[in-house]
Amino acid sequence: MGAVIDNFDVFAGGFWLTLQLCILAAIGALVIGAVIAVFRISPVPPLRAIGTGYVTVFRNVPLTIVFFFSAFALPALGSNANFLRIPGLEQIFTRLSIDLPYFRFAIIALSLYTGAFVCEALRAGINAVPTGQAEAARAIGLTFGQNLRFVVLPQAWKAAIVPLGSVIIAMIKNSALAGFFGVVGDLSNSGYALITVRGEPTIPVMIGISIGFLIMTVPLGILLDRIEKRRAVAR
Amino acid sequence: MSQQTTLYDAPGPRARRVTIISSIVVGLLVLVGVYFFVYKPLDARGEFDMDVWAPLIDPSDDDFSALWTRIGDGFKATLIAAVLAVVASLIVGTLLSIARIWLKSASHRKWVGFPAPVAILLRVIMVALDAISRIFVEVFRGLPVVITVVFVWLGLPSLGVELGDLIWYLVLGLVLYNSVVIAEILRSGMEGLPVGQREAAEAVGLSSAQTIRMILLPQAFRIMLPALISQLVVVLKDTSLGFIIGYEEILRITTQVVQILDNQIQMYVVVGTIYILINYGLSKLAGYVQRRLARGSKTRNLPVDAEPPAAIGAGVGGGLA
Numbered sequence: 001m002g003a004v005i006d007n008f009d010v011f012a013g014g015f016w017l018t019l020q021l022c023i024l025a026a027i028g029a030l031v032i033g034a035v036i037a038v039f040r041i042s043p044v045p046p047l048r049a050i051g052t053g054y055v056t057v058f059r060n061v062p063l064t065i066v067f068f069f070s071a072f073a074l075p076a077l078g079s080n081a082n083f084l085r086i087p088g089l090e091q092i093f094t095r096l097s098i099d100l101p102y103f104r105f106a107i108i109a110l111s112l113y114t115g116a117f118v119c120e121a122l123r124a125g126i127n128a129v130p131t132g133q134a135e136a137a138r139a140i141g142l143t144f145g146q147n148l149r150f151v152v153l154p155q156a157w158k159a160a161i162v163p164l165g166s167v168i169i170a171m172i173k174n175s176a177l178a179g180f181f182g183v184v185g186d187l188s189n190s191g192y193a194l195i196t197v198r199g200e201p202t203i204p205v206m207i208g209i210s211i212g213f214l215i216m217t218v219p220l221g222i223l224l225d226r227i228e229k230r231r232a233v234a235r
Numbered sequence: 236m237s238q239q240t241t242l243y244d245a246p247g248p249r250a251r252r253v254t255i256i257s258s259i260v261v262g263l264l265v266l267v268g269v270y271f272f273v274y275k276p277l278d279a280r281g282e283f284d285m286d287v288w289a290p291l292i293d294p295s296d297d298d299f300s301a302l303w304t305r306i307g308d309g310f311k312a313t314l315i316a317a318v319l320a321v322v323a324s325l326i327v328g329t330l331l332s333i334a335r336i337w338l339k340s341a342s343h344r345k346w347v348g349f350p351a352p353v354a355i356l357l358r359v360i361m362v363a364l365d366a367i368s369r370i371f372v373e374v375f376r377g378l379p380v381v382i383t384v385v386f387v388w389l390g391l392p393s394l395g396v397e398l399g400d401l402i403w404y405l406v407l408g409l410v411l412y413n414s415v416v417i418a419e420i421l422r423s424g425m426e427g428l429p430v431g432q433r434e435a436a437e438a439v440g441l442s443s444a445q446t447i448r449m450i451l452l453p454q455a456f457r458i459m460l461p462a463l464i465s466q467l468v469v470v471l472k473d474t475s476l477g478f479i480i481g482y483e484e485i486l487r488i489t490t491q492v493v494q495i496l497d498n499q500i501q502m503y504v505v506v507g508t509i510y511i512l513i514n515y516g517l518s519k520l521a522g523y524v525q526r527r528l529a530r531g532s533k534t535r536n537l538p539v540d541a542e543p544p545a546a547i548g549a550g551v552g553g554g555l556a
Binding site: 060218 | 241242243244246250254258261262272273276282316373374376378379380381382385386389390393394411435468472473475476478479482486499500503504507511513514515518
């Protein structure tokens with residue numbers, strides 16, 4: 001394990017960058033997923049079609065292809081994803097403002113891909129709200145927006161939290177791909193570089209990377225199990 | 236489904252009119268936006284020129300047949316790796332789930348009738364094995380598949396183990412992750428069964444191994460079939476990771492083609508579309524199987540309606556890439 005201890009700063013830096021990527025992508029995915037979920041249940045047919053199309057495309061395409069697209073097609077459109085350089089956010093997540101756009105591309109790819117799964121988790125939550133709730137809300141004259149805001153969504157949230165959590169865990173794991181798509185210095189990229197460039201022994205370095213990911217995923221999984229068990233008892 | 240219609244009143248004539256008119260207006264605005272911000276930059280780069288599309292869509296083009304043969308080869312390689320990984324994960328996952336369920340009951344067994352030292356030793360061994368299997372599951376469920384695949388590909392040769400062809404590294408990496416996921420799907424299926432099933436099996440004198448094999452597992456398979464099919468979609472998508480280790484599946488071949496023909500966007504559009512078609516078909520199949528099972532449950536007393544949706548969510552969301 002000497003390779004891990006000697007290069008602890010590399011692993012810590014990689015962990016921090018992966019964590020930043022995950023936080024930003026999670027925010028993006030939750031926003032996109034919520035919008036698409038509202039589209040999918042809205043009274044306007046074209047919006048429903050857009051929502052369904054979005055989910056079908058992004059759920060069935062490998063994340064690798066989404067990464068390829070954000071890395072090749074966005075520059076072709078003349079965009080370096082500079083719109084992600086949000087003042088304030090940029091000061092906390094300094095990687096957002098560097099000239100190489102791959103970190104921003106990775107955020108976009110992960111958010112777009114995870115958004116589809118977030119949408120499905122939210123929709124499952126909405127479907128778990130008893131029909132009588134929405135019907136009663138309609139009966140007292142609430143509109144679609146009011147119905148969602150005051151009656152359905154506050155209840156849907158509770159049923160959606162566990163599936164949402166597993167979507168976020170999956171996203172954290174997916175973020176490992178970013179290191180193979182131009183993001184320099186995240187957990188997988190820096191570990192890979194340690195092995196291939198610096199010639200460090202493979203097994204300890206891979207164990208180091210694994211520990212980095214497990215630190216993020218395992219506690220979240222245990223937390224979700226707790227919530228699920230408590231729910232089951234409460235019911 | 237019913238929820239969607241209960242959220243709002245059926246639109247009246249005026250609401251319908253407003254919807255249609257605003258949809259058309261917004262649609263036109265979007266089209267204009269697409270023209271200026273997507274079509275024009277792409278056109279300026281020549282992304283719609285015939286020389287980048289011709290090898291893909293024009294049968295009279297010189298490269299057409301060679302290119303589609305390559306694409307066919309690539310998808311064949313992808314499917315072979317996916318099928319191998321699925322079959323192996325199913326076998327390993329089933330064994331793992333049996334082991335987990337059996338160890339859980341065995342770790343509580345008091346081993347009455349054995350001499351005290353042997354009983355204590357057996358108890359300790361069972362508890363230890365139970366803990367090891369739990370840690371194994373937690374670790375491999377929490378690791379990204381990319382990492383397990385790269386780990387196997389770089390790690391095994393450094394230990395002196397050569398698997399030969401690259402496909403075996405990819406398959407082994409996929410199996411490590413997916414067998415654990417399948418084991419968890421089956422385990423939750425078995426634990427979700429009514430307690431009476433197990434009690435009845437024990438009452439007629441089946442051993443705990445027999446109970447699992449003859450009573451619990453067949454029912455768990457049936458209930459969890461949709462979740463298992465969804466996992467197939469995940470595996471198929473995950474085989475695309477083979478391109479990182481250099482296995483010649485469809486994405487690897489695409490990157491090679493792109494270097495020669497220089498038509499990145501076009502190739503990825505085509506390959507992505509084929510992926511979507513295959514996976515969409517598979518998820519439709521999962522939905523169909525689930526409906527069939529739900530219909531069958533009216534005569535049988537299985538909690539089909541309650542269990543699969545959550546499990547599918549976990550299967551799809553829990554997967555990678």
